[in-house]
Amino acid sequence: MGKICAVSKTIVKEGKRITVCDETRARLLPVLHEVQGKKGYISDTDMQNIANELGIHPVEVYSVVTFYSFFNLEKKGRHIIRISNCISNIMAGSKNVQREFEKALGIKSGQTTEDGKFTLEAISCIGMCDQAPAIMVDDKLIGKVTSKKVKKILEELS
């Protein structure tokens, strides 16, 4: 794991203020994002290595990883489809969208396809209620999802 400076701080050195890389625990989330982004999940070994580098106990890293819903301990699909299930989305038919995806992929929400291509999840509001029903495909926000669009999205990713 290379050193990245995602969090910096200002210190006074020889009367001058300079910005340096923060080597402390504040780097934890950025490092976890890096590992998660590269591998798609954070393994036991990763957590031990990160703990070692930041000088904290692996259990502390574990406690953080499991707190945040965008970090996961097990490998998920290459593409993660997240369906917003806040009330505005439900009113606009997000359950139908979820069923469309479930039917097309042959899995239930929370599962990954056997070929490891797709994971389907239902999550809290993604900030797209004005374009409900909305989904997140990997990092991308997509609004006004129809059954026609479901097919197109899956075709494009396959």
Place this chain on the structure above:
Amino acid sequence: MTNNKTQRKGPVVFSDIESLSGLKKALELGSDKVVDIIKESKFRGRGGAGFPTGLKWGLAAAENEQEKYVVCNADEGEPGTFKDRVLLTEYPKLLFEGMIIAAFAIGAEKGYLYLRAEYKSFLAELENELAQMRKDNLLGNNILGKEGFNFDIEILLGAGAYICGEETALIESMEGNRGEPRNRPPFPVNTGFNGHPTIVNNVETFAAAVHIISKGAEWFKSIGTKDSTGSKLLSISGDCLKPGVYEVPFGTSIKEILKMVEAKDTKAVQVGGASGTCVPKKQFNRLIAYEDLSTGGSVIIFSNKRNMLEVAKNFLEFFEEESCGQCTPCREGLPVLLEAVDALERGQCSKEYLKDVVNLTETMQIAAKCGLGQSCPNAFVSIINNFKEEYSLAKINKKEKR
């Protein structure tokens, strides 16, 4: 993807402004005067809690420490809120200008934008904007030639936790911890990020602050009501023809809003998201204002065909999922409320049991540690009180409750 059909016109944030006029004016006035103007304008935080921004900045400015931080809370996760998405994608420069002004006011050299993971796709564009601002000497050393004014902004990415929108949980998250709220006091203005004075403000707060500095406190106070000066960005969704982000002056009634977005046959309006209040039809004259319906901006409209118990259930499920689990009233209270909604749906909740549950919500409102825990029963309580016709209570012998 993130474009709306909405015309961006409004009294404050969406009003016309000359680029950088706020920052230039701030540098001319000096930091004390900037804080004074914000105080004078009676401007309050736009994230939902409504803390007076001038007071917050003044307290941080008064701290005699070298290291201070300006943090922009872009972790909007309240169900039905998406105004920050619009500001982050359409007005990033205005937002960053606001952060620079705040840094100048309190004497900070470092700022962070805490961006929710759901908005990761905006990251590249925001980074580009920051890079351009560094080139233009709007960030870096001696900003715009102001000797000794150094400031830079970094973006930190959240990881999908609603609670991190609470300012102390957000700071915990920035420090690499679980996003569990802290006890307050001490407040972040004296003990914030890594123990240093920190101001945490909402995206909209920074954006509006630029306008206030540029156009003055009197101009700002001429908009809104006496106690709620200025305007509010509303994220409007649900049963209406024109959902989207709208800016309205404080003091606008629910009725006016419904007309504006062309909502028909409206039964109820949820103001303030899952932690807000459910306003029934007979109260549609109520106003968006700190003294009446205080809100972070979420407005969800329900037509006559909607089942309000389902709405309450959706909100409670959301909170059960998002509760950090740290304090007992919130962690243990939410499953009980959910059970009660289930029992109500099945017609198996007695009057006595419902009374017990409502008592429990009061305990939660008083005893929970943070804003989430204190406000999570709000929607449930207002739906139970205002939509009695939507559920029937079981007539069960007191001894065999439920």
